[in-house]
Amino acid sequence: MSSAGVTVVGAGMSGAACAAELVRAGVEVRVVDRGRAPGGRMASPTLHDRRVDTGAGYFTVRDSGFQAVVDDWHDRGLTRPWTDTFGVLSPDGPPSTKSGPTRWATDGGLRSLVRDVLGDIPVETASLDALPAGHVVVAMPDPQAARLAEVPDPVEYEPVIAVVVGFDGRPDLPFDHAAFVNDHPDVAFLADDGSRRGDDAPVLVVHTTPDRARQHLDDPDAVIVPVVDALRRLLGTGDPAWTHAHRWTFAKPAAQHDVSCHVAVDGDRVVGLAGDQWCPEGAPRVESAWRSGVDLAAALLPRL
Numbered sequence: 001m002s003s004a005g006v007t008v009v010g011a012g013m014s015g016a017a018c019a020a021e022l023v024r025a026g027v028e029v030r031v032v033d034r035g036r037a038p039g040g041r042m043a044s045p046t047l048h049d050r051r052v053d054t055g056a057g058y059f060t061v062r063d064s065g066f067q068a069v070v071d072d073w074h075d076r077g078l079t080r081p082w083t084d085t086f087g088v089l090s091p092d093g094p095p096s097t098k099s100g101p102t103r104w105a106t107d108g109g110l111r112s113l114v115r116d117v118l119g120d121i122p123v124e125t126a127s128l129d130a131l132p133a134g135h136v137v138v139a140m141p142d143p144q145a146a147r148l149a150e151v152p153d154p155v156e157y158e159p160v161i162a163v164v165v166g167f168d169g170r171p172d173l174p175f176d177h178a179a180f181v182n183d184h185p186d187v188a189f190l191a192d193d194g195s196r197r198g199d200d201a202p203v204l205v206v207h208t209t210p211d212r213a214r215q216h217l218d219d220p221d222a223v224i225v226p227v228v229d230a231l232r233r234l235l236g237t238g239d240p241a242w243t244h245a246h247r248w249t250f251a252k253p254a255a256q257h258d259v260s261c262h263v264a265v266d267g268d269r270v271v272g273l274a275g276d277q278w279c280p281e282g283a284p285r286v287e288s289a290w291r292s293g294v295d296l297a298a299a300l301l302p303r304l
């Protein structure tokens with residue numbers, strides 16, 4: 001195998017972690033992403049003058065390697081523990097709460113963490129429709145990766161439409177921080193973005209159910225009316241001051257691979273696959289994307 005560089009396609013958490021490990025090992029890396037900014041599903045666009053987390057809403061830490069990264073972010077003020085307790089709402093019953101692992105949030109939006117992992121590595125903006133020459137890492141959901149490379153037993157993804165709802169003042173909410181919504185046809189999760197970003201802004205981010213999202217993938221704005229109506233009934237909120245819908249066609253893997261990455265030899269080059277779906281622990285999320293990227297770099301290095 002030649003020791004030429006590697007093109008990493010996809011600058012979400014998995015691609016960023018893989019690229020950073022390769023650079024640390026002295027490999028020349030080119031990172032390409034079709035988005036205007038890196039981050040992928042850790043997206044924090046500016047809406048009405050502040051950043052809003054429209055993709056992943058928080059992250060958890062079970063992996064000891066990822067723990068060290070999070071400790072460093074915490075020491076540098078990039079992230080902070082948000083809460084271990086979310087509300088639980090349903091259309092018919094009274095609100096309750098559910099405790100779990102610590103959920104971490106950022107004041108700068110989750111995308112800022114992907115930027116931090118990338119460090120000085122530049123990201124070229126380009127949407128690729130074929131594999132570039134040389135060694136390649138394809139770090140993205142299987143349905144997107146399969147357009148570029150052969151993916152063994154590709155897993156399907158479920159869609160979510162995230163609806164950001166801004167109010168003129170902070171609404172009185174029947175939950176603190178965020179809430180899972182059970183047995184609702186349209187809404188699966190609600191986050192108080194002012195709480196998680198630490199600025200108390202009157203902004204909620206609503207994740208639709210996959211079924212509701214599937215009905216609106218061609219026209220995501222059409223989901224806003226049923227979602228605002230659902231908020232009225234669930235929370236007693238009034239008319240919002242503004243709204244914004246973001247479609248995630250491939251939001252969450254419906255299944256997982258039983259290894260953390262994949263490497264294939266294609267003639268005189270290697271093609272690696274990474275992403276949150278490469279998750280033998282069975283719970284794809286930000287930390288599994290990080291782990292997949294790091295493991296892929298370790299698997300590639302001896303082969304370059």
Ligand SMILES: Cc1cc2nc3c(=O)[nH]c(=O)nc-3n(C[C@H](O)[C@H](O)[C@H](O)COP(=O)(O)OP(=O)(O)OC[C@H]3O[C@@H](n4cnc5c(N)ncnc54)[C@H](O)[C@@H]3O)c2cc1C
Pocket residue numbers: 009010011012013014015032033034035038039040041042054055056057058059060126127128129139140141144160162207248250251252274275276277284285286287289
């Ligand atoms: C609505 C939502 C809520 C979530 N909530 C949570 C949560 O609370 N906690 C949690 O831990 N995780 C959550 N997640 C999951 C988390 O966001 C992902 O696990 C993680 O960000 C995946 O990173 P990744 O690198 O695998 O993929 P991605 O972030 O999807 O990165 C793939 C990148 O590839 C790029 N790309 C794709 N095709 C091409 C192409 N042809 N050419 C160039 N670039 C391309 C994309 O632009 C993208 O930047 C959530 C995700 C969504 C969508």
